[in-house]
Amino acid sequence: MNTTLPVGITMGDAAGIGPEIVVKAYAQGLSVPCVVYGDAGALHRAAAQLGARLEIAEIAHIGQARPDAGRIQVIACSPALPADLPLGQVSALAGRGAYDYVCAAIDDALAGRIRAIVTAPLNKKSMHEAGIDFPGHTEILAERSQTRNFAMMLANDELRVLLVTIHVALADVIALVTPESELAAIRLADRACRQMGIASPRVAVAGLNPHAGEGGKFGREDIDIIEPAIAAARAEGIDASGPWPGDTIFMRARRGEFDIVVAQYHDQGLIPVKYLGIDHGVNVTVGLPFVRTSVDHGTAFDIAGKGLADHASLVAAFDLALAMTP
Structure with a gap:
């Protein structure tokens, strides 16, 4: 450049x-x-x-x-x-x-x-x-x-959040959350952090369902789709973890446990960022x-x-x- x-x-x-x-x-x-x-x-x-x-x-x-x-x-x-x-x-x-x-x-x-x-x-x-x-x-x-x-990322002094799905109806989100889209988002999150000067990014992935599915009680997407994508990212050398419950992952990121959160859909990721101002x-x-x-x-x-x-x-x-x- x-x-x-x-x-x-x-x-x-x-x-x-x-x-x-x-x-x-x-x-x-x-x-x-x-x-x-x-x-x-x-x-x-x-x-x-x-x-x-x-x-x-x-x-x-x-x-x-x-x-x-x-x-x-x-x-x-x-x-x-x-x-x-x-x-x-x-x-x-x-x-x-x-x-x-x-x-x-x-x-x-x-x-x-x-x-x-x-x-x-x-x-x-x-x-x-x-x-x-x-x-x-x-x-x-x-x-x-x-x-x-490509992906949308929002960042402020306390949080960085990247979205798997962006401007789509909530009813369409589940079909768009695939192992391929998850892995692509995790890769982009890692890339974005490196562009921002973070040498070893810690990428946290939010679950799709409440409590990240609660072991399959609230849906199997977190087990069958998100977990394999995280494993694939880790095999590539990316420090990815999750899926973590969406109601606590952003608090943990604010405390410094993670460098970026991969959120599954628009409001899941953007409400926490915009709430901070x-x-x-x-x-x-x-x-x-x-x-x-x-x-x-x-x-x-x-x-x-x-x-x-x-x-x-x-x-x-x-x-x-x-x-x-x-």
Whole structure:
């Protein structure tokens, strides 16, 4: 990884808090050069509303970027949004823009033109209004980069959690929990920790059923599916253990027994992380051919344009992207 390359920041949905947190992050000061994939007009409006004295320069492509930390360099990779775009509302225009920003950043990352991607939040309903049918960032990143083996990880100062299944109905989870998906998730958890500088990761795997199945009384998935995957991971040299009951595994990880928890489904893994607070939480897509980190919150339409958005999660995502690309 060429650490002299700029970090690419996607602005997210212009009707949400994305422009505001990007401006606040720049105003606070970022330690390495960056470019923003977004809309210059939306950033101008956010800067004016916040009273931030920042130069905003629109460029056509990454090749025009300069190592200048004193201004926001915005790559115009989608049609300009209207100056009167309503804030805090679902908008097909904003949804299309947010999608275009991510796609342009992915293409530059794949081409080795940026160091990493850091994403501000997009809005699924706005994308759907624009005819773009993706559950979220993770699936866009995977499809455009042609990545088949990937996972979502959320991390903060106390927990790291990686998911076996992501944006699927709970009724579909059991069919997707297979020895292959379990082993792939354990491998990705080990890889993610190593990227974060942990030399010998301790990977704990949560059970699918209550009490990890209670010896088969509450279902056999933990015995027949998860246990063999853990054994296979250990045979590969990965320090994996479990399956552990889901109601205590996160407490044990917080106490320092494990470096990362592999959770079986979305809410099992994300509720503990988000309960600890989203201000410093970071979402990482593991398995991509580049580093991608993101805020651990949504577009917050209820406070968009009010100057109330906290940019701490964006800064945490930026810092983690640097740590993962030393």
